[in-house]
Amino acid sequence: MTRSGSSKGFSDWQPLPGWAPSPDVLRETLDGGQAFRWNEANNIWTGTWSTHCVQLRLGDTGLQWRGTPGTTAADLRRYLAHELDWTALTNSLPWRSDTHLAHCITAFPDLRILRQPFGETLLGFLCSATKQIVQIKQMVALLAERHGQSLPPWRAQLPLGRGSAGAEPSTCHRLPTWSEIATIPEKDLRACLLGFRARYISETATFLSKHPGWLDETEALPYPAAKARLMELPGVGEKVADCVLLFGAGKLEAFPVDTWVLKSLARRYGLDGWKPAQVAHFGRTHFGPLAGLAQQYLFSWERKFGGR
């Protein structure tokens, strides 16, 4: 390695104009439950999606990035949904008539919704049932490490003897594709700490490998049709389908109702005792066509400040 400033096969640091989140909001966006493949060390975030591995840091001049060869600024901008005007989108939420929403927005300025690869998002949220983010990240990391292709630029760069065990997680492996997962025995999936989710993932993989194009077609459908189709998959209910469409397809009208959103609406909107389906209906009508973005503000606030 002779290029100055590079390490582990990365390019040099480059500015990424157009987004200036605080450290907390950067963390909330990358590691707040939308995605499960970002890890922070020494104020540097390392993340992987598709065949891309990228690092982000907040310097004096703003957000900077570097990536493995083959990863362009355009790849990163797409992942970060950089082409959307998030200030304008947030401004169009009904915060003027909703003081709690206004409060949440103020608490997480510049929060945004990621645009992750559709299939990988599905895999992540199939792992998510009754699990916390740390555990979901653990499962996904094991899947990548044990069953995903390693990303070439990193392989030769890994230190032979690691100083501190586990300091660098599986960020140098891509996730296995659905066709690859279809060939993995269920017991090997369970060995990745998937538990009962292993059967869902295995059956989904079998279906998807027999129906090439099915995922792409689903992603391209309008929200209601896409959601109905996703819910045909084993292990995909309302909540998972909405998460996949919101975080992996840019469908900002999707309004996932998990325990945090349930708590938020019960506590801050007086919807105590309402069931998830009722809360979902309230959310879509009250927050409008960008309900998913509103959901993310409520979710982040409730998790960070709401307690219990």
Added chain:
DNA sequence: CGAAGACCTTG
């Protein structure tokens, strides 16, 4: 239909 239980595993 709507409310419980089961489903894996770990902190």
Added chain:
DNA sequence: AAGGTCTTC
């Protein structure tokens, strides 16, 4: 109990 889904009373 944990960011659910599916099956069964």
